[in-house]
Structures are given as C-alpha cells and as structure tokens.
Amino acid sequence: xxxxxxxxxxxxxxVESAKSLETGIKQIAGVSSAGVQQTRGAEAIMVWxxxxxxxxxxxxxxxxxxxxxxxxxxxxxxxxxxTLKVDSASPADIERLLKALREAS
Amino acid sequence: xxxxxxxxxxxxxxxxxxxxxxPEAETELTALISQFEGASDPWTIGEVASCLQDxxxxxxxxxxxxxxxxxxxxxERAAMRLPPLPRxxxxxxxxxxRALVLGTPYADVYNPGDAKKALAEFRKYPGxxxxxxxxxxxxxxxxxxxxxxxxxxxxxxxxxxxxxxxxGLAGCRLxxxxxxxxxxRWTDAERQLNASLAFLEKSGPPDMMAGARLNLARxxxxxxxxxxAWDLALSALSGIESMVRHFRDVNEQQRFLANKLRFYxxxxxxxxxxxxxxxxxxxxxxxxxxxxFYLCQLVANAEIxxxxxxxxxxxxxxxxxxxxxxxxxxxxSNLSPQAKASPQGQSADSRITSISQQKRDLLxxxxxxxxxxxxxKTPPPFDIKxxxxxxxxxxxxxxYYWVADPNGDQVCLHIFWTGRDRLPHRxxxxxxxxxxxxxxxxxxxxxxxxxxxxxxxxxxxxxKVLPPQLLDSLAPxxxxxxxxxxxxxxxxxxxxxxDDDRRLIQIVxxxxxxxxxxxxxxxxxxPSDKILLLGCPTNGFGxxxxxxxxTEITSIAEIWQAQRPGKVESHILPPDALLDxxxxxxxxxSDFGTLQIACHGTxxxxxxxxxxxxxxxxxxxxxxxxxxxxxxxxxxxxxxxLGSQEYGSGRPTAGDEWIGLYxxxxxxxxxxLLVSLYEADSETAMHMMVELHAKLSRGVPxxxxxxxxxxxAIASVPGGRPPALxxxxxxxxxxx
Numbered sequence: 001x002x003x004x005x006x007x008x009x010x011x012x013x014x015v016e017s018a019k020s021l022e023t024g025i026k027q028i029a030g031v032s033s034a035g036v037q038q039t040r041g042a043e044a045i046m047v048w049x050x051x052x053x054x055x056x057x058x059x060x061x062x063x064x065x066x067x068x069x070x071x072x073x074x075x076x077x078x079x080x081x082x083t084l085k086v087d088s089a090s091p092a093d094i095e096r097l098l099k100a101l102r103e104a105s
Numbered sequence: 106x107x108x109x110x111x112x113x114x115x116x117x118x119x120x121x122x123x124x125x126x127x128p129e130a131e132t133e134l135t136a137l138i139s140q141f142e143g144a145s146d147p148w149t150i151g152e153v154a155s156c157l158q159d160x161x162x163x164x165x166x167x168x169x170x171x172x173x174x175x176x177x178x179x180x181e182r183a184a185m186r187l188p189p190l191p192r193x194x195x196x197x198x199x200x201x202x203r204a205l206v207l208g209t210p211y212a213d214v215y216n217p218g219d220a221k222k223a224l225a226e227f228r229k230y231p232g233x234x235x236x237x238x239x240x241x242x243x244x245x246x247x248x249x250x251x252x253x254x255x256x257x258x259x260x261x262x263x264x265x266x267x268x269x270x271x272x273g274l275a276g277c278r279l280x281x282x283x284x285x286x287x288x289x290r291w292t293d294a295e296r297q298l299n300a301s302l303a304f305l306e307k308s309g310p311p312d313m314m315a316g317a318r319l320n321l322a323r324x325x326x327x328x329x330x331x332x333x334a335w336d337l338a339l340s341a342l343s344g345i346e347s348m349v350r351h352f353r354d355v356n357e358q359q360r361f362l363a364n365k366l367r368f369y370x371x372x373x374x375x376x377x378x379x380x381x382x383x384x385x386x387x388x389x390x391x392x393x394x395x396x397x398f399y400l401c402q403l404v405a406n407a408e409i410x411x412x413x414x415x416x417x418x419x420x421x422x423x424x425x426x427x428x429x430x431x432x433x434x435x436x437x438s439n440l441s442p443q444a445k446a447s448p449q450g451q452s453a454d455s456r457i458t459s460i461s462q463q464k465r466d467l468l469x470x471x472x473x474x475x476x477x478x479x480x481x482k483t484p485p486p487f488d489i490k491x492x493x494x495x496x497x498x499x500x501x502x503x504x505y506y507w508v509a510d511p512n513g514d515q516v517c518l519h520i521f522w523t524g525r526d527r528l529p530h531r532x533x534x535x536x537x538x539x540x541x542x543x544x545x546x547x548x549x550x551x552x553x554x555x556x557x558x559x560x561x562x563x564x565x566x567x568x569k570v571l572p573p574q575l576l577d578s579l580a581p582x583x584x585x586x587x588x589x590x591x592x593x594x595x596x597x598x599x600x601x602x603x604d605d606d607r608r609l610i611q612i613v614x615x616x617x618x619x620x621x622x623x624x625x626x627x628x629x630x631x632p633s634d635k636i637l638l639l640g641c642p643t644n645g646f647g648x649x650x651x652x653x654x655x656t657e658i659t660s661i662a663e664i665w666q667a668q669r670p671g672k673v674e675s676h677i678l679p680p681d682a683l684l685d686x687x688x689x690x691x692x693x694x695s696d697f698g699t700l701q702i703a704c705h706g707t708x709x710x711x712x713x714x715x716x717x718x719x720x721x722x723x724x725x726x727x728x729x730x731x732x733x734x735x736x737x738x739x740x741x742x743x744x745x746x747l748g749s750q751e752y753g754s755g756r757p758t759a760g761d762e763w764i765g766l767y768x769x770x771x772x773x774x775x776x777x778l779l780v781s782l783y784e785a786d787s788e789t790a791m792h793m794m795v796e797l798h799a800k801l802s803r804g805v806p807x808x809x810x811x812x813x814x815x816x817x818a819i820a821s822v823p824g825g826r827p828p829a830l831x832x833x834x835x836x837x838x839x840x841x
Binding site: 002003004005006011015032033035036037038039040041043044045046048050077078079080081101 | 442550553554556557558559560648649651652653654703704705706707708743744745746781784785786787788790822823824825826827829830
C-alpha cells in the first residue's frame with residue numbers, strides 16, 4: 001500500500017489548477033496515484049499523492065515540479081498535523097518529513 | 106402573596122423534589138425567588154433565603170454544582186439582612202450545604218479542603234453533633250474509608266432514630282449498607298439495606314430507593330442468587346430512568362445523569378453473574394439501555410410537536426434568531442481570510458456564538474415549557490433477545506460497552522455479537538492508557554479537514570475491537586449492524602483494517618445504530634416512494650463552488666427517473682435561492698421517502714444544534730429539523746461534517762447521547778441517515794452517492810448499496826482512493 005502526502009494549495013486556488021497539478025504529478029516516476037481533494041466545508045483545495053515508496057528523490061521531484069509551475073504558498077501536509085512549506089523546503093526538511101511519514105504509517 | 110402562602114408554595118415545590126421531579130421543583134422555586142428577592146420585611150427575606158437554599162439542593166441533585174454554590178452565596182447575603190436570631194438559624198445551613206457541595210468527588214467544584222473549612226464554620230454554631238458527623242461520614246465515604254464511614258453513619262442513624270426523623274435514618278442505613286457491601290460484609294449490609302428499603306418503598310425518595318435496591322441486588326449477587334439480584338437491579342434501573350425522563354432538555358438530562366451511570370455499570374456486573382447465554386443477554390441489554398437514552402425518549406414521543414401549545418411569541422423569537430444567525434453567518438463567510446481576522450470579522454464571529462447561545466437557551470426553554478415534549482410516552486420495554494430475533498437473519502449484530510473501574514485505573518471494552526444463529530457471544534478486552542490515548546487522539550484528528558493520508562483507524566488497535574471469531578462467522582450475504590459506545594461512537598469502525606489490503610466495509614456492509622433499544626421503536630409504516638434531490642453548487646455564503654454537486658444531483662435524478670418516473674423532484678439551487686419562497690422548505694420535505702441533499706455543510710464546535718446545510722442563501726439548521734416531519738425517510742446528507750457530534754472536552758457526553766443532527770432527524774421520523782463524520786471530499790461524495798442510488802433504485806438494501814458506493818469511489822482512482830477520503834461516510838439508523 002502506498003504512502004500518502006498532501007499538498008495544500010494557497011487560498012483562492014481553483015479546482016482546475018489543482019487538476020492540472022495532479023495530471024503533471026502523476027507523470028513523475030514513483031508516484032502511484034494522485035487526486036484532488038476539495039471538501040464540502042472548508043475552502044482549502046489539496047492535491048493528494050500516493051508514493052510507492054516515500055523516498056527523497058520522488059518528493060524532491062514533486063516539489064521541483066510545483067515550483068516550476070510558478071506556484072507559491074503550497075504546503076505539504078502529513079497525518080498528525082505535520083506540515084512543511086514547499087517554498088522554503090530544504091533537503092533536511094524533506095528528510096524529516098519522510099521520516100515522519102514512515103513513522104505515521 | 107403573603108409570607109404564609111410563599112412558605113406553602115416553597116414546601117409544595119420541594120415535594121416535587123421528593124417525587125423526583127427536579128425540573129418542576131426548580132421552576133417553582135425560581136419563580137418565587139424572582140418575585141420576592143427584593144422584599145424588605147424579615148419574614149419574606151427569610152423565606153427567600155430558604156427558597157435559595159432549597160434551589161441549591163435541587164441543583165446539587167442535578168449536578169449543577171457551581172449554580173448550587175451561587176445560590177448558597179445569595180442565600181448567605183439574604184441572611185445577612187435578617188435580624189440576629191433568624192440569621193443564626195440560616196447561616197449554619199449555608200455552611201453545611203457548602204460542605205456537601207464542595208465535598209462531592211464527582212462535582213466540578215470538588216474541593217475537600219474548602220469542604221472541611223465550611224464544616225468547621227458550621228461546627229461553630231450550636232446544634233446537634235450528628236449533623237456535622239453526617240457530613241464527615243460523607244467525606245469518609247467519598248474517600249472510600251468504608252469502616253469509618255459505616256461507623257459514622259450508624260452513629261448518626263442512632264441519633265436520628267431518637268429524633269424520629271425516619272427518612273434521614275433510612276438514608277444513613279442505606280449508606281452504611283453500601284459501605285458494608287464494599288467491605289463484603291454481606292449480612293451486615295443486608296440488614297441495613299432491608300431496613301432502609303422498608304421505609305423508602307413507602308415514602309421515597311425514588312433515587313434513594315433505587316440505590317437501596319441496587320445495593321441489595323449486589324448482596325444477592327454475591328450470594329449467587331443471580332435471578333433475585335437481577336430483578337432488584339432492573340427495578341432499581343427503572344426507578345432511576347423514570348427520574349431521568351423528567352428532564353426534557355437534553356443538556357439538563359446529561360448533567361443529571363453524570364453520576365448516575367454507575368447504576369448501569371453495577372447492573373451490568375450483576376447481570377454477568379448469571380452463567381451462560383442468559384447472563385450474556387442480560388449484560389448486553391443493560392449495555393444498550395445505557396446508550397442513547399434521550400434519543401429513545403424523543404423517538405417514543407415523535408408524534409408530539411415541539412411547538413405544540415407553545416406561546417407564538419416565543420416561536421417568533423426563535424425564527425427571528427434563526428434569521429439573524431443566517432444573516433451574520435452569510436456576512437462572516439463572505440469576508441476575505443484577512444477580514445475574518447480583523448476586529449470586524451472577530452466581532453461577527455462572536456455575534457454568531459452569542460446568537461447561537463440565545464437560540465440554544467430559548468430552545469431549552471421551549472422543551473421545558475412544553476409539558477408533553479419527550480415526556481409523555483415511555484419507550485416500550487426492551488427484550489433484546491426478542492428484538493434481535495425479529496431482525497432479518499442476514500444482520501450480524503456487534504455491540505460495544507466500556508466499563509471503567511471506579512478509580513478509572515482499568516478500562517475494559519465489552520464486546521457483544523450475534524450471528525445468523527442469534528446465539529450471544531461476549532468478549533472483555535482490557536485497554537491500556539496508551540491505547541485509549543491513541544483512540545482519543547484519533548477522535549481529535551478525525552474532525553474538520555482530514556488529510557488524505559490520515560489512517561481512519563490504527564491498524565494496531567484493530568484486534569481490540571474486531572474479534573476474529575466474529576469475522577469468521579460472517580456469511581457472504583451478511584450485513585453488520587454496530588451499536589458503538591462512548592469512545593467508539595462517531596469513529597469510522599467500518600474502516601478498520603481487516604488485512605493488508607481491505608477495510609471492514611470492503612468485506613461486509615456496515616450500518617451503525619445509536620442503541621439497540623431503538624429497535625423497539627421501529628415503524629411498520631411504508632415510506633413514501635417519492636424522491637427529493639436538492640443540490641447547491643454555489644451558495645450565498647461565499648463558499649467555494651462545488652462543481653461535482655450538479656453532476657451528482659443530475660446523475661441521481663436520471664437513475665431514479667428511469668425506475669420511478671414522475672416520483673422524482675430535483676432542484677439545483679442558485680446562490681440567492683430561499684427555500685420557503687421556492688416552496689422547498691421543510692414542510693415540503695415531509696412528502697418524500699428518500700432525500701438527497703448535496704451542498705456545503707457546517708458544524709461549529711459548541712453549536713451542535715446550529716449545524717447547517719447551506720442551500721442557496723438559507724441555512725437549514727439542526728434545530729429547525731426538530732419541527733420537521735420526515736416519516737420513515739432515508740436522508741442522505743452529501744455535505745461536510747454533519748455527522749459530527751458534540752464532545753465537550755473531546756470525550757463523549759455523560760449519557761452517551763448523539764448530540765448533533767441525529768437527534769432532530771430521528772425525532773422527525775427519519776429511519777436512516779447517511780452523514781459525513783468530517784469534511785467530505787466532494788469528488789468522492791459524487792462517485793459514492795451516484796453508485797449508492799443506482800443500487801438502491803434496483804432494490805438493493807441500504808447497507809450493501811453504501812458498500813457498493815464506497816467500492817465505486819475507491820475504484821474511480823487508479824491505484825485506489827485513500828481510506829480517509831471515504832471513511833467519513835457513516836450510515837446510522839434502524840436496519841431495513
């Protein structure tokens with residue numbers, strides 16, 4: 001079973017921009033599934049990503065892809081309320097995030 | 106009114122207390138206090154002080170501790186305006202009562218140090234020593250110093266007998282008997298309890314009589330006389346439940362119940378002393394009686410309208426508050442995130458809380474003032490064996506009941522289940538503190554927006570709630586009816602992992618029921634075959650548009666039109682829609698047997714009866730649904746968080762009630778509800794609901810239809826949809 005990480009898009013983002021992001025992320029090797037999460041309560045729009053293995057290489061590629069789209073203000077969310085801002089994520093931050101993801105699973 | 110009449114009315118009010126009618130006693134005393142508190146003549150002041158003291162007693166028995174203390178402070182101030190002699194007669198009573206309130210261990214104002222100080226103040230006044238001794242006995246009792254407490258109670262009993270105060274004597278003997286039960290001195294216990302019960306059966310009060318019977322039942326149980334013990338325990342429970350029914354407002358009932366739940370635990374222990382299947386049935390029946398008490402009371406009285414006989418001005422006031430709340434919420438919701446954090450936004454937010462509280466108070470008043478509301482009919486007696494036999498054999502039934510020891514050191518989950526053969530099975534599973542913490546932590550994580558990666562149920566706890574024997578007993582066509590309790594209520598148990606790849610609902614259809622006692626209230630009436638579909642993709646509250654809603658409603662409409670042409674009413678509501686103006690208000694909903702509502706939903710913590718469906722510019726709130734009529738309907742709320750419940754500090758409420766949309770919708774007559782426990786993913790909802798209705802339209806029962814719906818939602822994503830995105834869907838109600 002794959003591990004899930006979620007990318008919360010900045011306020012005001014549209015479902016269409018989330019879908020476009022989802023399509024691109026699905027092309028990245030190591031991503032097993034992805035989808036858009038829009039709730040019928042909160043205004044937040046998120047893209048969830050299933051990782052066959054939670055490894056540095058794949059997460060870095062996803063982050064680079066998001067930055068390459070010119071999106072700012074995206075936040076990575078893990079279960080248990082662990083978060084990380086994509087704009088300022090360092091390799092050490094990503095390593096900590098992956099560790100948290102492995103522990104949560 | 107002269108002082109003599111005031112005195113007579115106070116005495117009359119306190120007769121209600123003796124009869125177990127606490128709300129009535131309080132209402133009368135409050136009226137007297139309001140009318141006379143400003144009086145200046147000493148006799149009237151003295152009577153008002155007595156009224157305050159009596160009301161403090163009533164509130165103490167209702168577990169409203171701070172209010173009881175406040176009354177005592179007001180009584181003390183009134184006493185200071187009295188001449189010296191009557192003042193010296195009143196003040197010791199205030200100190201004594203204060204000691205009782207502060208010395209009660211389950212009170213939220215518990216402070217044994219201050220209780221002892223109040224007792225020391227009391228001892229400064231002349232008077233019989235037994236009064237202070239009895240308070241000391243209570244403190245010893247609460248500290249579980251049984252030998253000392255028993256000796257003190259019997260000493261006090263001797264004094265009271267000499268003074269011929271028979272009710273006080275009966276109370277002391279009851280307490281002494283209970284001490285002996287704890288000391289396992291059965292003969293001594295029986296002697297005291299029998300003597301106490303002989304008086305209480307003639308003169309009451311009912312709560313003491315129930316206490317005496319229950320303790321006598323424990324004695325019989327210890328002697329192996331399980332049938333006699335069981336009869337006594339049932340009689341004790343009935344006595345307590347008849348008192349609970351006097352509370353027509355759920356919050357008051359919850360407070361009253363706070364220290365009464367031990368009655369159920371004791372009866373549960375007694376039930377288990379019977380060996381074999383009979384003992385399991387008995388214990389299981391007590392477990393179910395301890396759950397959803399208020400809900401059953403409401404459903405039993407469902408044909409009585411909340412507003413029947415109520416002052417039209419009060420109804421108009423409620424409607425006005427509802428409009429004001431809608432307007433303020435619309436204003437707040439349309440603010441930008443920055444403006445919401447500004448003073449203007451904060452002010453609107455506070456206003457929402459304030460209007461909600463006013464509404465809640467008014468609703469409680471209406472419930473209390475309506476003499477028949479939820480109090481006229483008693484739910485039928487509950488015979489679990491016979492009720493489960495009436496169920497379709499496809500239903501396997503699983504039930505939970507938590508029991509903690511008095512110190513809270515050990516917590517045990519009792520699991521009951523029965524399969525096609527309807528033989529009862531039972532397992533007691535001890536839980537450690539870290540395991541309980543993990544469960545409580547899960548409850549807090551599964552609220553609001555839940556990350557797609559969140560596990561809806563920890564794998565490591567799965568074996569603690571799902572006995573493998575139960576899973577092994579399931580047939581291919583089985584459906585599982587689950588009656589949860591306390592910590593497991595509102596937890597998505599249908600998403601428990603059963604192996605590496607599958608969750609419970611993927612191997613068996615699952616439905617929840619608040620308590621199996623609801624089975625006694627099943628209606629045989631045929632529901633309407635008409636279907637109402639309402640969707641609101643863009644509302645007047647400024648919420649983000651939900652493009653999936655229109656697809657969901659139009660797809661479901663096509664499905665049903667093909668099966669039931671002419672029976673389907675479908676509406677996509679624009680942002681400025683007003684339900685009443687469009688003839689789509691709650692009165693219209695009663696014509697339909699199936700209702701599907703897809704829109705934004707809100708559930709603000711602390712405002713469970715203001716949980717709302719946002720349809721156009723209207724918010725249809727839980728409180729409004731109390732006055733709706735949905736006979737035998739199936740209600741699907743394809744919206745966020747409307748399956749949430751009020752949990753206070755994160756733990757379930759005292760009487761294990763389902764506080765939220767469940768109470769009004771079941772009261773309105775709905776038989777099954779499909780709701781979301783937390784914020785619902787819109788795309789998942791659309792896939793799930795469309796498939797569910799496709800199955801329903803072809804005659805598939807509801808629980809298997811939901812199973813198919815969830816299966817379709819999972820399969821609609823290559824690689825599978827994460828469980829957190831579908832585990833929120835919670836089917837609750839009577840099995841069909």
